[in-house]
Amino acid sequence: MIETASSGTAAPHYRQPLLGTPFHARSRALAQVDQYVAWSGYSTVDVYTTVEQEYFAIRNAATVYDITPMTKYRIAGRDAVAYLDRLVTRDVARLRTGRLGYCLWCNDDGELVDDGTLFRLGESEFRLCAAMRQIDWLEASAIGFDVSIEEVTERIAALSLQGPVSCAILKAAGLGEVATLPPFAIGRYDLDGIELTISRSGFTGDLGYEIWMDPSAAEAVWDRLFDVGRSRGLRAIGSRALDLARIEAGYLSPWIDFVPAEHAIRVGRARSPLELGLERFVDFDKGHFTGRRALLEERRRGPRSCLVGLDVEGNKPARAALLYADARCRREIGAVTSAVWSPTCKRNIAIARVDAPFSALGTSLWAEIYLNRELVWERRITRARVVERTFFAPERRRATPPADF
Amino acid sequence: MSAVAARYDVVVIGAGHNGLVCAAQLARAGRRTLVLEARARVGGAAVTREFAPGFRASTGAHLLYGLPASLDAELGLAGHGLRSAAERLPTTSLLPDGTIADVDPGPAAIEGAARAAFDRRIARFAGYLAELHARVPPRLGTPDWSDRFELLRAGFGLRRLGRRDMRELLRIGAMNAYDLLDETFESPPLKGALAFDAVLGTNFGPRSPGSVFTWLHRLAGLGAGGGRGLWCPQGGVGALSAALESAARAAGATVRTGAPVARILVEADRATGVELDDGERIEAAVVVSGADPKTTLLRLLGARHLDAGFVRTVRHLRNTGLAAKLHLALDRAPQIVGVDPARLRGRLVIAPSMDYVERAFDHSKYGEWSTAPALEITLPSLADPSLAPGGAHVLSATVQYAPYTVAGGWELERPRLMEALLDALERHAPGLRRSVVAAQLLVPPDIEREYGIAGGHWHHLELALDQFHLLRPTPGARGHATPVPGLYLCGAGCHPGGGVTGLAGRNAAQFILRQSE
Numbered sequence: 001m002i003e004t005a006s007s008g009t010a011a012p013h014y015r016q017p018l019l020g021t022p023f024h025a026r027s028r029a030l031a032q033v034d035q036y037v038a039w040s041g042y043s044t045v046d047v048y049t050t051v052e053q054e055y056f057a058i059r060n061a062a063t064v065y066d067i068t069p070m071t072k073y074r075i076a077g078r079d080a081v082a083y084l085d086r087l088v089t090r091d092v093a094r095l096r097t098g099r100l101g102y103c104l105w106c107n108d109d110g111e112l113v114d115d116g117t118l119f120r121l122g123e124s125e126f127r128l129c130a131a132m133r134q135i136d137w138l139e140a141s142a143i144g145f146d147v148s149i150e151e152v153t154e155r156i157a158a159l160s161l162q163g164p165v166s167c168a169i170l171k172a173a174g175l176g177e178v179a180t181l182p183p184f185a186i187g188r189y190d191l192d193g194i195e196l197t198i199s200r201s202g203f204t205g206d207l208g209y210e211i212w213m214d215p216s217a218a219e220a221v222w223d224r225l226f227d228v229g230r231s232r233g234l235r236a237i238g239s240r241a242l243d244l245a246r247i248e249a250g251y252l253s254p255w256i257d258f259v260p261a262e263h264a265i266r267v268g269r270a271r272s273p274l275e276l277g278l279e280r281f282v283d284f285d286k287g288h289f290t291g292r293r294a295l296l297e298e299r300r301r302g303p304r305s306c307l308v309g310l311d312v313e314g315n316k317p318a319r320a321a322l323l324y325a326d327a328r329c330r331r332e333i334g335a336v337t338s339a340v341w342s343p344t345c346k347r348n349i350a351i352a353r354v355d356a357p358f359s360a361l362g363t364s365l366w367a368e369i370y371l372n373r374e375l376v377w378e379r380r381i382t383r384a385r386v387v388e389r390t391f392f393a394p395e396r397r398r399a400t401p402p403a404d405f
Numbered sequence: 406m407s408a409v410a411a412r413y414d415v416v417v418i419g420a421g422h423n424g425l426v427c428a429a430q431l432a433r434a435g436r437r438t439l440v441l442e443a444r445a446r447v448g449g450a451a452v453t454r455e456f457a458p459g460f461r462a463s464t465g466a467h468l469l470y471g472l473p474a475s476l477d478a479e480l481g482l483a484g485h486g487l488r489s490a491a492e493r494l495p496t497t498s499l500l501p502d503g504t505i506a507d508v509d510p511g512p513a514a515i516e517g518a519a520r521a522a523f524d525r526r527i528a529r530f531a532g533y534l535a536e537l538h539a540r541v542p543p544r545l546g547t548p549d550w551s552d553r554f555e556l557l558r559a560g561f562g563l564r565r566l567g568r569r570d571m572r573e574l575l576r577i578g579a580m581n582a583y584d585l586l587d588e589t590f591e592s593p594p595l596k597g598a599l600a601f602d603a604v605l606g607t608n609f610g611p612r613s614p615g616s617v618f619t620w621l622h623r624l625a626g627l628g629a630g631g632g633r634g635l636w637c638p639q640g641g642v643g644a645l646s647a648a649l650e651s652a653a654r655a656a657g658a659t660v661r662t663g664a665p666v667a668r669i670l671v672e673a674d675r676a677t678g679v680e681l682d683d684g685e686r687i688e689a690a691v692v693v694s695g696a697d698p699k700t701t702l703l704r705l706l707g708a709r710h711l712d713a714g715f716v717r718t719v720r721h722l723r724n725t726g727l728a729a730k731l732h733l734a735l736d737r738a739p740q741i742v743g744v745d746p747a748r749l750r751g752r753l754v755i756a757p758s759m760d761y762v763e764r765a766f767d768h769s770k771y772g773e774w775s776t777a778p779a780l781e782i783t784l785p786s787l788a789d790p791s792l793a794p795g796g797a798h799v800l801s802a803t804v805q806y807a808p809y810t811v812a813g814g815w816e817l818e819r820p821r822l823m824e825a826l827l828d829a830l831e832r833h834a835p836g837l838r839r840s841v842v843a844a845q846l847l848v849p850p851d852i853e854r855e856y857g858i859a860g861g862h863w864h865h866l867e868l869a870l871d872q873f874h875l876l877r878p879t880p881g882a883r884g885h886a887t888p889v890p891g892l893y894l895c896g897a898g899c900h901p902g903g904g905v906t907g908l909a910g911r912n913a914a915q916f917i918l919r920q921s922e
């Protein structure tokens with residue numbers, strides 16, 4: 001049996017390398033196909049029923065995804081703003097209390113260490129959420145700053161409630177004020193004596209919220225959401241369905257779309273925000289931040305490659321496909337990092353790294369796609385076009401208050 | 406708080422001897438230059454001060470070994486009052502049995518033939534190193550031809566040694582002094598004294614890898630000194646700093662003492678001047694710091710203007726000193742057993758064998774000082790009576806090894822080390838204790854405080870192969886430049902390191918002038 005982090009009876013870490021999250025008993029009950037994955041030391045559900053069923057719930061109803069394993073750091077102290085402004089590429093001083101923002105952080109060479117979301121909880125209190133642990137980098141960055149950094153992953157349970165019906169479910173659960181929360185805002189609420197922090201954020205590119213709570217309240221919150229949500233189509237989803245949605249939204253996944261700089265071993269494998277098409281999150285005018293000088297130099301020189309969106313002909317996902325400038329595959333110019341058939345867009349989409357000269361919107365390329373058809377491999381050379389990387393961005397994700405579904 | 410005062414082309418932080426050399430050279434090239442020194446006097450660790458009423462000593466560096474003769478000439482230091490009090494000082498090793506050993510080279514040298522052959526070869530290696538010392542290391546990975554040329558030149562210098570010498574240099578370059586001396590000589594006192602020179606001012610013992618390099622580094626300085634050998638100016642080492650100040654002023658530089666810089670001002674990612682402790686702001690197109698790299702980069706500039714990885718690198722630079730200074734005011738001339746008056750004016754070392762030095766070092770590794778310390782002793786007032794009242798004398802000694810942090814703390818240990826030192830001296834100079842009228846012992850934390858050198862290290866940053874040339878002050882350093890445009894370093898923490906040589910200051914001036922061409 002899997003122990004939960006908060007149960008207090010957890011077996012020694014070396015005997016029980018994967019912990020359950022505080023939602024484990026609940027998710028276990030719904031995980032019909034028994035497919036789990038390890039995520040930062042926790043066992044989490046990969047698929048509950050089928051990926052398709054879960055995916056369609058994201059886009060057409062509402063879904064709950066357990067994000068407790070997300071690494072969370074509490075960053076506070078007199079220099080918290082100065083520290084974070086030196087750490088990340090966006091202007092933290094301009095992030096208001098009660099707001100959150102997507103942000104990137106780089107090493108000295110301007111290569112992406114990781115991306116994540118930064119919550120401003122008070123004048124000089126922040127929470128940084130990231131896919132991976134990286135206390136070493138955060139502490140190295142703290143030299144010379146009066147700031148405290150503490151990992152609080154285990155102290156906060158969190159659910160991501162996403163989909164067009166997510167606000168309606170919160171309202172039905174008795175959290176009506178959430179409706180006034182604009183995108184990237186954070187609010188504090190009371191659910192029958194349970195203290196909740198809710199932010200309007202998520203990884204699906206759609207209307208959605210993230211609910212943060214004490215682990216002891218985890219099951220009660222889950223139950224309340226499902227009590228009122230079941231009739232509205234609420235489903236629990238695993239990582240696989242979420243991955244589909246995040247590719248549609250054009251969001252990047254570490255290890256898949258980029259190698260975190262501190263983990264890249266081979267020269268030239270790490271990527272800069274400019275190469276990843278994230279320049280709009282880099283504020284060169286705010287003052288110094290780690291990697292700024294290298295990025296300015298790279299901007300002057302022009303990045304070597306770019307991470308672009310692709311619209312691929314046909315309906316076979318171009319997974320891991322090599323890309324060529326010509327149909328005869330003589331000049332290799334990049335590779336696909338993420339690819340799916342998008343059920344909502346009805347397009348065969350991909351995220352791909354291409355050499356800079358081939359990154360302009362509209363550029364036509366060729367993808368070499370391999371298909372395994374009952375153990376017989378077929379090779380397809382398929383035309384692909386460079387397009388905006390945000391494939392799915394419905395208006396409803398921004399509307400405040402959200403429409404009632 | 407006063408508002409913006411004047412605008413200079415260059416502000417130099419710190420009137421250490423390197424800062425003064427740098428300022429003099431920049432002023433000579435027509436730059437409007439201001440030197441700001443935190444203390445009331447110039448010179449940094451190259452200074453001569455009253456440490457007891459009527460008694461003066463060179464309380465940092467006390468013997469010159471690395472000042473290039475060419476620098477004297479360039480700045481006309483003789484015209485600014487620099488006189489030598491004593492040159493080519495002999496070195497005498499004091500042995501436990503009350504005898505002495507003459508460890509100098511020459512016709513009467515111990516193991517004369519082997520010594521002569523060894524010295525000739527070592528001098529060629531030191532000569533190669535001296536060439537590296539006199540030049541700004543190239544920057545790697547730039548398209549600049551001057552950098553590539555510089556790199557080629559360094560390689561070429563090595564080739565020019567010839568195949569056999571080059572092979573030998575590569576063999577011994579990272580070796581330890583103990584093994585090299587052991588395979589070359591027999592005499593314990595000779596080996597002890599030479600090994601002592603190899604490790605003087607570093608965090609090494611004779612058996613530490615890289616101690617041949619630190620020895621060559623010292624010999625490179627001696628080789629470029631124009632045959633003066635070990636020497637001392639009239640009035641002490643501080644007189645050199647006074648001459649440098651005078652040369653800088655004559656070239657048009659302004660020197661302000663009692664003007665501590667609180668921080669380096671940065672605007673739009675460029676150093677634009679400095680702010681003093683009292684709030685005064687001084688603008689300048691270029692800021693050069695002669696303070697140690699940690700002080701300059703972490704304290705005066707601040708982490709927020711630097712990348713995190715770089716700050717971590719700077720923080721990890723090794724910079725704690727291991728040498729202490731002892732100053733004694735004596736009411737009469739000391740008698741040292743077996744040492745004649747001529748040798749008494751020279752340098753005396755207590756390093757009777759390599760094992761003795763190594764054992765003294767061993768203690769330091771564990772935060773202890775040794776009751777059998779290795780010492781470099783001078784009696785400067787014998788040659789320069791101006792340093793002490795009539796008939797009285799001064800003893801100045803460098804003490805190896807006194808760790809920056811001692812178990813028990815220096816408040817407690819300082820007087821105990823003082824006692825141990827007096828005991829050690831008394832063994833060779835019976836009656837010395839009774840003639841002591843005042844005594845001062847500066848351990849590394851005192852040196853840090855007295856001279857504003859974070860860590861109190863002889864070379865600001867440890868002198869070692871991994872902190873030398875292209876790797877000094879940090880790996881990938883770009884000459885004297887820092888990551889912040891307009892801010893440069895010119896102190897001992899830069900290539901080629903410390904010792905009173907003026908090379909870092911001279912190279913920095915050259916580098917800055919070349920950048921602004």
Ligand SMILES: Cc1cc2nc3c(=O)[nH]c(=O)nc-3n(C[C@H](O)[C@H](O)[C@H](O)COP(=O)(O)OP(=O)(O)OC[C@H]3O[C@@H](n4cnc5c(N)ncnc54)[C@H](O)[C@@H]3O)c2cc1C
Pocket residue numbers: 418419420421422423424441442443444447448449450451465466467468469470471606664665666667695696697700705726728729730803852856857858861862863864865895896897898902903904905906909
């Ligand atoms: C114990 C000991 C014994 C030594 N013995 C010898 C020897 O016998 N022979 C020899 O050749 N070398 C010797 N050395 C080494 C030599 O003294 C140094 O390497 C050399 O003096 C360094 O010179 P510098 O100009 O680079 O730096 P420093 O002399 O350290 O000068 C730096 C200057 O910057 C100033 N400064 C620092 N911060 C500020 C600020 N914020 N604002 C304004 N000014 C500031 C300091 O006050 C100082 O004047 C010895 C060193 C030590 C520690």
